[in-house]
Amino acid sequence: MTVMEQRGAYHPTPPPAWQPRTDPAPLLPDALPYRVLGTDAAAGADPALLRRLYAELVRGRRYNAQATALTKQGRLAVYPSSTGQEACEVAAALVLEERDWLFPSYRDTLAAVARGLDPVQALTLLRGDWHTGYDPHEHRIAPLCTPLATQLPHAVGLAHAARLKGDDVVALAMVGDGGTSEGDFHEALNFAAVWQAPVVFLVQNNGFAISVPLAKQTAAPSLAHKAVGYGMPGRLVDGNDAAAVHQVLSEAVAHARAGGGPTLIEAVTYRIDAHTNADDATRYRGDSEVETWRAHDPIALLEHELTERGLIDEDGIQAARDAAEVMAAELREHMNQDPVLDPMDLFAHVYAEPTPQLREQEALLRAELAAEQEGAH
Amino acid sequence: MTTVALKPATMAQALTRALRDAMTADPAVHVMGEDVGTLGGVFRVTDGLAEQFGEDRVTDTPLAEAGILGTAVGMAMYGLRPVVEMQFDAFAYPAFEQLISHVARMRNRTRGAMPMPITIRVPYGGGIGGVEHHSDSSEAYYMATPGLHVVTPATVADAYGLLRASIASDDPVVFLEPKRLYWSKDTWNPDDPQTVEPIGRAVVRRPGRSATLITYGPSVPVCLEAAEAGLAEGWDLEVVDLRSLVPFDDETVAASVRRTGRAVVVHESGGYGGPGGEIAARVTERCFHHLEAPVLRVAGFDIPYPPPMLERHHLPGVDRILDAVGRLQWEAES
Numbered sequence: 001m002t003v004m005e006q007r008g009a010y011h012p013t014p015p016p017a018w019q020p021r022t023d024p025a026p027l028l029p030d031a032l033p034y035r036v037l038g039t040d041a042a043a044g045a046d047p048a049l050l051r052r053l054y055a056e057l058v059r060g061r062r063y064n065a066q067a068t069a070l071t072k073q074g075r076l077a078v079y080p081s082s083t084g085q086e087a088c089e090v091a092a093a094l095v096l097e098e099r100d101w102l103f104p105s106y107r108d109t110l111a112a113v114a115r116g117l118d119p120v121q122a123l124t125l126l127r128g129d130w131h132t133g134y135d136p137h138e139h140r141i142a143p144l145c146t147p148l149a150t151q152l153p154h155a156v157g158l159a160h161a162a163r164l165k166g167d168d169v170v171a172l173a174m175v176g177d178g179g180t181s182e183g184d185f186h187e188a189l190n191f192a193a194v195w196q197a198p199v200v201f202l203v204q205n206n207g208f209a210i211s212v213p214l215a216k217q218t219a220a221p222s223l224a225h226k227a228v229g230y231g232m233p234g235r236l237v238d239g240n241d242a243a244a245v246h247q248v249l250s251e252a253v254a255h256a257r258a259g260g261g262p263t264l265i266e267a268v269t270y271r272i273d274a275h276t277n278a279d280d281a282t283r284y285r286g287d288s289e290v291e292t293w294r295a296h297d298p299i300a301l302l303e304h305e306l307t308e309r310g311l312i313d314e315d316g317i318q319a320a321r322d323a324a325e326v327m328a329a330e331l332r333e334h335m336n337q338d339p340v341l342d343p344m345d346l347f348a349h350v351y352a353e354p355t356p357q358l359r360e361q362e363a364l365l366r367a368e369l370a371a372e373q374e375g376a377h
Numbered sequence: 378m379t380t381v382a383l384k385p386a387t388m389a390q391a392l393t394r395a396l397r398d399a400m401t402a403d404p405a406v407h408v409m410g411e412d413v414g415t416l417g418g419v420f421r422v423t424d425g426l427a428e429q430f431g432e433d434r435v436t437d438t439p440l441a442e443a444g445i446l447g448t449a450v451g452m453a454m455y456g457l458r459p460v461v462e463m464q465f466d467a468f469a470y471p472a473f474e475q476l477i478s479h480v481a482r483m484r485n486r487t488r489g490a491m492p493m494p495i496t497i498r499v500p501y502g503g504g505i506g507g508v509e510h511h512s513d514s515s516e517a518y519y520m521a522t523p524g525l526h527v528v529t530p531a532t533v534a535d536a537y538g539l540l541r542a543s544i545a546s547d548d549p550v551v552f553l554e555p556k557r558l559y560w561s562k563d564t565w566n567p568d569d570p571q572t573v574e575p576i577g578r579a580v581v582r583r584p585g586r587s588a589t590l591i592t593y594g595p596s597v598p599v600c601l602e603a604a605e606a607g608l609a610e611g612w613d614l615e616v617v618d619l620r621s622l623v624p625f626d627d628e629t630v631a632a633s634v635r636r637t638g639r640a641v642v643v644h645e646s647g648g649y650g651g652p653g654g655e656i657a658a659r660v661t662e663r664c665f666h667h668l669e670a671p672v673l674r675v676a677g678f679d680i681p682y683p684p685p686m687l688e689r690h691h692l693p694g695v696d697r698i699l700d701a702v703g704r705l706q707w708e709a710e711s
Binding site: 130131132135136137142143147150152153154155156157158159160161162164165171183184187188190191194345348349350351352355356357 | 433438439441443444446447448449450451452453454455456457471474475478479482483484485486487488489490491492523524526546547548577623624625626627628
């Protein structure tokens with residue numbers, strides 16, 4: 001019997017015609033990033049929301065500048081600035097309800113601060129006194145995640161668990177363009193879609209993964225297009241348009257909360273500063289490109305809209321700047337204090353109960369500290 | 378709840394019973410992995426659980442180990458106690474980043490605010506004629522990662538007790554299941570009241586005076602067999618079953634070696650950089666003045682796990698163990 005005959009025997013009747021399981025059209029992103037500011041859609045935006053976004057943008061920009069300055073003073077080991085990307089950061093924080101969860105990457109300090117995290121606590125990781133300077137449950141902000149995209153499956157698992165418990169909690173997970181190449185990105189999106197987990201994935205496409213440009217990162221038409229392969233909607237939004245990012249995220253959050261499952265959003269933005277203070281961005285990009293993006297600054301865009309529509313005046317703008325200065329001064333003051341660390345903390349949180357081996361090492365360190373103390377007197 | 382089980386039960390049945398009892402006792406316990414639902418796992422360890430507890434608690438996941446463990450992290454963040462299955466030892470490697478970068482250190486990173494009560498079941502080791510990637514002993518990798526507990530049962534009773542203890546632990550536990558012992562039976566009676574003691578205690582499986590065989594998991598029955606065979610040589614060998622590689626029970630091990638004055642560490646995984654080196658060092662540090670000979674290791678060769686038709690040459694067997702015991706006598710004879 002030939003192989004073909006065997007197959008014929010195995011399938012006595014022809015298989016049913018293959019049917020596409022989903023029409024991909026509704027899942028596909030628009031060709032161009034969605035915009036609100038400077039368009040007719042802006043008329044429908046809530047003035048109070050726009051003013052709040054503006055205040056947070058100004059505060060965020062100042063935070064980035066202050067933190068970068070602190071690296072020069074040796075107060076921070078490193079700082080990955082989000083200057084130019086503040087609209088994504090702020091919108092991500094403001095769309096979430098209190099019960100929702102935010103899963104930030106290492107660059108998303110501003111999102112955590114805009115969600116209510118103490119600005120000093122947000123910098124603990126980067127100063128080096130502890131890995132996470134806050135209790136994640138307090139504001140429902142997962143630890144700032146340094147490995148790329150590995151926090152995305154956490155967001156899926158948490159959202160899934162919440163739904164199993166009957167809570168209408170949404171998780172918003174943030175990742176950069178480089179992170180979309182990681183395996184965890186794929187696995188997280190696939191799990192989220194299969195489980196219809198209430199998760200929103202926000203990709204901040206800021207053009208570069210350290211030095212590698214998007215064209216060398218992916219051959220996809222856009223990062224938002226990746227969504228269709230998982231069976232979830234992809235949205236493309238202007239990441240420098242705070243009103244647009246807020247609107248698109250809000251819709252995705254509402255969709256997830258209503259049981260509609262996950263959404264992948266690509267916010268097209270630009271990293272004005274280098275990857276971190278330790279990076280030399282002039283090696284991989286030209287000034288003219290940076291200047292083009294400076295002209296599309298998220299704060300300027302929103303300020304223009306607010307001014308044009310008479311929603312803010314010079315006093316209002318100054319008030320936002322003053323508030324940001326107060327925040328910066330407080331941050332400076334706190335960060336210039338030397339943190340008091342307890343070396344015994346090294347052993348405090350490895351296990352719920354230290355192993356006998358750790359107890360021995362704990363005793364060794366305690367003895368060393370006592371000897372140091374004695375030598376000091 | 379009634380339990381219908383064969384008497385005596387197999388290790389696989391004891392594991393199933395442990396999962397069922399843990400899920401009954403605590404609604405936060407969720408079982409997840411590839412094929413754990415309808416199929417009941419390729420080794421049938423999760424047999425019947427999906428039927429009893431439903432798909433929400435016994436979940437067939439997409440085939441993606443990093444995703445399985447990564448989503449379990451998020452579930453643990455929200456108060457669940459996931460028990461994940463990595464289908465075979467070498468299939469767990471894609472999940473290593475989640476394990477090492479997140480599972481193992483989330484408690485530490487968050488100063489205790491986010492414990493990770495996840496049990497990671499990994500069928501491991503050789504001796505079942507598995508093809509490539511189905512027989513690795515990866516315990517050294519897990520042992521080298523602070524924040525993880527690493528346990529491995531060798532008896533049916535321990536399979537039950539250690540799995541219950543692992544699931545109850547507020548810390549992540551890598552639960553290594555010796556594949557070739559899945560169908561081993563002993564006198565464990567599933568209807569008897571079960572004891573669950575804290576993990577981290579080794580046990581003397583067979584008392585003896587001539588030397589101590591320090592071992593765990595799949596090598597425990599081999600060492601017991603070697604001890605019986607050693608009687609013909611006039612050796613009365615003590616066998617210590619570690620049960621827990623992290624934390625390590627220095628006391629039980631050192632007490633045994635001090636009694637016997639000689640020790641051989643036996644395991645399947647490679648010797649170089651393997652658990653035996655760590656164990657030998659610990660024993661030497663604690664028992665130097667009691668030792669009559671250097672601590673020897675009988676391990677798998679330092680090779681990728683061999684094809685099944687050659688694995689019997691790789692796995693530590695009775696002869697190789699007794700040969701090592703013979704070499705321990707050098708000082709007494711010289």
